[in-house]
Every structure is written in structure tokens, then in C-alpha cells.
Amino acid sequence: DGGITQSPKYLFRKEGQNVTLSCEQNLNHDAMYWYRQDPGQGLRLIYYSQIVNDFQKGDIAEGYSVSREKKESFPLTVTSAQKNPTAFYLCASSIGGLAGGSNEQFFGPGTRLTVL
Amino acid sequence: AQKVTQAQTEISVVEKEDVTLDCVYETRDTTYYLFWYKQPPSGELVFLIRRNSFDEQNEISGRYSWNFQKSTSSFNFTITASQVVDSAVYFCALSEAPSEDSNYQLIWGAGTKLIIKP
Numbered sequence: 252d253g254g255i256t257q258s259p260k261y262l263f264r265k266e267g268q269n270v271t272l273s274c275e276q277n278l279n280h281d282a283m284y285w286y287r288q289d290p291g292q293g294l295r296l297i298y299y300s301q302i303v304n305d306f307q308k309g310d311i312a313e314g315y316s317v318s319r320e321k322k323e324s325f326p327l328t329v330t331s332a333q334k335n336p337t338a339f340y341l342c343a344s345s346i347g348g349l350a351g352g353s354n355e356q357f358f359g360p361g362t363r364l365t366v367l
Numbered sequence: 368a369q370k371v372t373q374a375q376t377e378i379s380v381v382e383k384e385d386v387t388l389d390c391v392y393e394t395r396d397t398t399y400y401l402f403w404y405k406q407p408p409s410g411e412l413v414f415l416i417r418r419n420s421f422d423e424q425n426e427i428s429g430r431y432s433w434n435f436q437k438s439t440s441s442f443n444f445t446i447t448a449s450q451v452v453d454s455a456v457y458f459c460a461l462s463e464a465p466s467e468d469s470n471y472q473l474i475w476g477a478g479t480k481l482i483i484k485p
Contacts, residue, residue, distance in 0.1 A: 293458065293477040294412075309472070339410060355402060356473060358412040 254278065255359035257342050262364045264329070264336070272327045272362045274342035282347030283325035284356060287311060288339040297340075300325055301347050329364065337366045369394050371461050373476035380449055381484050388444045388479045390459030396420075401442045402460040402473065403433065412458070418442060446481075454483045 255276045264270045276283065282301050286294040296309030300319040314333025319325055325344075329336045340363075343356040370393040380386045392401065403415040416426060418435050426433045430447045446453050459476040 294475045296472055355414045355417050357414060361410040
């Protein structure tokens with residue numbers, strides 16, 4: 252089955268700790284994205300990557316880092332510099348390329364991060 | 368600047384009623400794309416439809432229909448004979464045509480929470 256997997260589903264972190272959220276896709280998509288969603292709010296873009304070994308900051312990149320060493324993987328690290336990391340994190344992918352604007356994004360099931 | 372407005376924060380209807388979710392967008396591009404996504408309580412966003420700016424034909428898919436009107440910059444979504452399973456948050460989104468400066472982002476509305484009561 253083709254799709255996007257995110258793990259873990261629930262994650263608890265102590266203040267001051269870095270934590271990495273996993274995102275894997277087997278759709279052969281070039282583009283991948285990380286969003287943050289706070290309760291009752293819309294989606295805000297953290298980072299995106301249009302191609303392997305390249306990524307760009309979104310609207311709220313501070314306190315986060317990413318890597319794109321493989322086409323199918325786009326892990327997100329929430330660092331201790333992120334002041335309010337408790338949120339729902341969604342990973343998405345799309346075909347990408349020059350037609351990227353027209354391509355719908357497909358989403359994983361999300362990871363709910365709680366800082367204790 | 369691009370912007371997507373979903374003015375209805377929450378809508379509550381009784382099952383079998385028809386309901387329309389509004390989406391108004393702003394863009395300076397002549398080529399753009401509009402999307403609707405559904406987010407059920409489980410959290411995962413589900414793609415519903417994509418529309419490009421050159422195709423103003425209305426779309427119907429079962430109980431779902433979409434009304435795209437460039438004259439009013441709107442892309443409204445109607446659910447006919449609503450069911451409890453339609454309860455979710457629905458997001459409208461806009462993407463402009465890619466260019467050298469394009470960052471391929473989707474501009475998201477704030478979402479409309481739809482509650483279908485049995």
C-alpha cells in the first residue's frame with residue numbers, strides 16, 4: 252500500500268530535550284512538507300523540501316530542523332529552542348517538480364507531541 | 368498577497384440537511400489551484416478535490432459538490448443529505464503556479480468545523 256507513515260503517533264518530551272519525528276513515504280514523491288497544527292487552528296508550514304538534499308524554511312521554522320538525505324524520508328527535529336512545541340505535527344508529500352503548485356498534498360496520520 | 372478565508376468557524380446541522388461551506392480566496396495570479404481537504408477527528412487530512420483557475424465547471428462527487436466562481440473569488444463546498452460521518456474540520460487551500468521564486472506552498476484557510484447531529 253502506498254502512503255505516508257509518521258511515527259510515533261503520540262510523543263512526550265521533557266522540557267529541554269530534542270526530539271525527532273519520523274516521516275516516510277513510498278509514493279515516489281519529490282516534495283515533502285512539515286506542518287504544525289495547534290488546537291482549533293489551521294496548518295502552519297514549518298519546513299518543506301522539493302528534492303533530496305535540499306529544504307527550505309516555512310513560516311515557523313525557528314526551533315525546528317530537518318534533513319532530506321533520502322527521497323522517501325523527511326525527519327523533523329523539535330529542538331529545545333522551540334518555546335512552545337506542544338502541538339499536532341503533520342507530514343505531507345506531493346509529486347513536486349515544476350508542476351508542484353498544481354499537485355495535491357497527501358498527508359500522514361500525524362504525531363501529537365506533548366511537552367511535560 | 369494570497370489569502371484564503373473560511374469565515375464560518377463552526378457549523379452545526381441535523382443529519383440529512385444540506386450544508387454549504389464557504390471559501391473565499393485572494394490572489395494576483397491568473398493561474399492558480401484550489402483545494403478542499405477533510406480532517407476527521409483522527410487528525411489525518413484527506414484530499415477531496417483540486418480545481419485549476421481555468422476550469423469553472425462545477426464538480427459533483429456523490430453527495431459532495433463544489434461551486435467555483437471566479438467573479439466572486441469563491442470556491443464553496445456543499446454536502447447534500449449530510450451524514451454523521453461528514454463531521455470533520457474542512458480546509459480550503461490555494462496554490463499559485465510555480466515559478467523561479469515559487470516555494471510551492473499551499474495557503475490554508477483556518478478551517479470550518481462541521482458538526483452533523485443525528
